[in-house]
Amino acid sequence: MGKVFFLFDGPEDAAITILLAHGAGAPMDSASMVATAKALAAAGFRIARFEFAYMAARRYGHRKPPPRAETVNPEYIAAVDALGVRGPLIIGGKSMGGRVASMVADELHAAGKIAGLLCLGYPFHPPAKPEQLRTKHLAGLKTPTLICQGTRDEFGTPEEVAGYTLSDKIRVFWLEDGDHDLKPRKSVSGFSTADYLKTLAEQVAAWARSITT
Numbered sequence: 001m002g003k004v005f006f007l008f009d010g011p012e013d014a015a016i017t018i019l020l021a022h023g024a025g026a027p028m029d030s031a032s033m034v035a036t037a038k039a040l041a042a043a044g045f046r047i048a049r050f051e052f053a054y055m056a057a058r059r060y061g062h063r064k065p066p067p068r069a070e071t072v073n074p075e076y077i078a079a080v081d082a083l084g085v086r087g088p089l090i091i092g093g094k095s096m097g098g099r100v101a102s103m104v105a106d107e108l109h110a111a112g113k114i115a116g117l118l119c120l121g122y123p124f125h126p127p128a129k130p131e132q133l134r135t136k137h138l139a140g141l142k143t144p145t146l147i148c149q150g151t152r153d154e155f156g157t158p159e160e161v162a163g164y165t166l167s168d169k170i171r172v173f174w175l176e177d178g179d180h181d182l183k184p185r186k187s188v189s190g191f192s193t194a195d196y197l198k199t200l201a202e203q204v205a206a207w208a209r210s211i212t213t
Contacts, residue, residue: 004082005056007049010041016208017046017085018118021076021097024066027055032181033094036120039197043205050079052100069096069134073104080113088212092118095155095180098147099123099134105143116211117145118204121180124156124164133164141167144211148200150178173203 007028018040022028028049037047052072054064080091091101091114098119105117125132145167151158151174158174166172175182175196177189182200184191 004050004079006079006083007037009037009047009049010045012046014044014046016044016088016090016115016212017048017083018090018092018204018208019048019050019079019083019085019101020118020120021079021093021100022049022051022055023093023095023097023121026094027051027058035193035197036094036182036200039194039201040204042198043201045205045208048083052076066096069099070103072100076100076104077108080108088115088208090114090116090118090208092120094120095123102141102145103137105145106141109143114143116208117141117143119145119147120200121149121153121182122147122156124161127154130160135164135166138170139165139167141169143169145170146204146207147172148175148182148203149173150175150180150182150184152177153180155180171207173200175200 022033028051033049037049041047052075054067057064091105092098093101099122101117102119108114124135147170149156149172161172177184178196182196183193184196186192
């Protein structure tokens with residue numbers, strides 16, 4: 001496992017650090033990841049972003065498909081160790097990145113390495129395949145968790161998620177008319193993506209305070 005490279009946003013002396021991994025198809029510096037990191041940084045967090053090896057390899061012309069999510073669990077744990085945060089750390093990510101974080105969260109939480117888990121657009125199932133659930137491990141999750149989900153997310157709608165067995169440690173925050181990237185249709189919602197990211201950051205800040213104080 002090679003060296004982990006991070007992109008940072010927000011104050012170096014922030015009380016809480018959030019480590020974010022990317023989704024299956026877009027890198028850590030995609031427009032969505034950049035905008036989300038900057039919104040969270042504006043709310044006072046120190047944000048660190050990193051890439052799994054298959055995505056980093058694409059920067060050098062190696063077009064590798066996304067691996068099975070669980071196979072990169074060790075890479076997420078290695079990133080936590082490489083980051084070496086001393087204060088409260090929340091792990092998470094966009095879509096697959098959040099899913100991978102959710103699979104290693106309890107191990108890291110039990111070891112005292114993280115305070116919580118933040119999932120941005122959790123992929124509860126593949127689009128148009130609601131029977132292929134990715135929720136089994138979420139039923140017994142012991143780590144304080146916030147899932148931010150758009151109501152138009154084809155990876156898990158409010159109606160579908162309401163029927164899942166989720167741990168009582170999980171809180172789901174719904175963004176009305178948001179898609180899988182948490183983007184609303186301005187003509188429908190009256191809000192822009194920037195508005196939604198500001199709202200998201202405020203929700204994350206309130207939740208993070210509640211689990212670290």
